[in-house]
Amino acid sequence: MKRRHFIKSICASLVVFQADALSNTTGLLSTSKPASNKKIVWVVLRGAVDSLHTVVPSFEPTLSMLRPSLYKGIKDQLLPLDNGFSLHPALKNLHTMYKAEELSPIVAVGTGYERRSHFDGQDYLESGLGVTDENSGWLSRALDIKNKKGLAVARTVPISLRGGTNASTWYPSKLKEASDDIYDQLKSLYANDSALLNSLEEGLSVQKMAGTTQSKKRKGKFNELAKSCAKLIKNNKSIDCAMLEMGGWDTHNNQQGRLKRQLSELDDGIATLKKELGKTWSDTVVIIATEFGRTVRENGTGGTDHGTASAMFVAGGNLRNTGGQIRAGKVTGKWPGLTNTDLFEQRDLYPTSSSFSWIAAVLASHWQFTPDELSAVFPKL
Numbered sequence: 001m002k003r004r005h006f007i008k009s010i011c012a013s014l015v016v017f018q019a020d021a022l023s024n025t026t027g028l029l030s031t032s033k034p035a036s037n038k039k040i041v042w043v044v045l046r047g048a049v050d051s052l053h054t055v056v057p058s059f060e061p062t063l064s065m066l067r068p069s070l071y072k073g074i075k076d077q078l079l080p081l082d083n084g085f086s087l088h089p090a091l092k093n094l095h096t097m098y099k100a101e102e103l104s105p106i107v108a109v110g111t112g113y114e115r116r117s118h119f120d121g122q123d124y125l126e127s128g129l130g131v132t133d134e135n136s137g138w139l140s141r142a143l144d145i146k147n148k149k150g151l152a153v154a155r156t157v158p159i160s161l162r163g164g165t166n167a168s169t170w171y172p173s174k175l176k177e178a179s180d181d182i183y184d185q186l187k188s189l190y191a192n193d194s195a196l197l198n199s200l201e202e203g204l205s206v207q208k209m210a211g212t213t214q215s216k217k218r219k220g221k222f223n224e225l226a227k228s229c230a231k232l233i234k235n236n237k238s239i240d241c242a243m244l245e246m247g248g249w250d251t252h253n254n255q256q257g258r259l260k261r262q263l264s265e266l267d268d269g270i271a272t273l274k275k276e277l278g279k280t281w282s283d284t285v286v287i288i289a290t291e292f293g294r295t296v297r298e299n300g301t302g303g304t305d306h307g308t309a310s311a312m313f314v315a316g317g318n319l320r321n322t323g324g325q326i327r328a329g330k331v332t333g334k335w336p337g338l339t340n341t342d343l344f345e346q347r348d349l350y351p352t353s354s355s356f357s358w359i360a361a362v363l364a365s366h367w368q369f370t371p372d373e374l375s376a377v378f379p380k381l
Helices: 003-018 068-072 092-099 118-127 138-146 180-189 194-210 222-235 255-283 355-366 371-377
Strands: 039-045 055-057 085-087 103-110 150-153 167-170 241-246 284-290 310-316
Touching: 039 118, 039 222, 039 255, 055 103, 068 255, 085 092, 085 103, 092 103, 092 255, 092 310, 103 355, 118 138, 138 150, 138 167, 138 241, 138 355, 138 371, 150 222, 222 241, 222 255, 241 255, 255 284, 255 310, 284 355, 310 355, 355 371
Parallel strands: 039 241, 039 284, 150 167, 150 241
Antiparallel strands: 055 085, 103 310, 284 310
């Protein structure tokens, strides 16, 4: 390798790590046609959220017997919804959105995944094919059908966005940020190489749109990722959707405190997303889902184990006009009950609807997907 090319390669690597740049920026910041202003944000909660501690069926007489410790810890602080359901007290911002008809909790949903493995369950959720395909995601297929572009706020491309050519990734760097002088020198170095120069300028543009933070401890926290995500969506008209992910939901023990912290972080992050999107919030739908739920009964260590059905949320500034199955400011979905005969395998909440059917409803109303197009995204729906 010639010395000049070697130096330029090293400098290019420096920019990728130092500049909070997109890991795959080529083509993202330019588009041959103006993109639709209708945005989707897809949020995956990894680890299986306990829906009975999140969207709480406080009308169920058996809940205090099934969960003597967990229910007792929140029952006097619950945030009321309709039909006897309540939100966990940590979800204050989501409750405000619910009252403003900007949120719809959906109960007793499942993907059809038949086992209880986190990784396989997440892959199944992201693939959306009825079988796991790690190289084809439902959101990527949707982007290809409508010729839209997506962004994953993640270190690598998640399965949801794999398989097509219309998705890129961005994640904040934990390394010290380079000075403007370094970037000026790199621009001079790349003056005669249009490919490197374009990559550098695109990376710097994305860094400017996403913003930076001086608190290294906060980088990677959901609230900060949501803030950067909103800035990228709002400032880059070619991005039609974005994906966020948040881990830490596997609460086998000490669930009371752990889930409170998780829900608080999620609640703050969604509120930040709304705030930073500004007027764009009215054109945005947020879909929040997890791979499966948790057992109805609490275990001996103050937690819950892997289950089947869970809950999901759909939010957005124009949700009341979405139409279809999703009802703004209402708890949606068919409740199966918590008696022993109502439970799946006498241990789990029974799934009464498909998570993918609700996602399909969003695609149909928000991005005008036809039935044939939905069949291409979710062939087993």
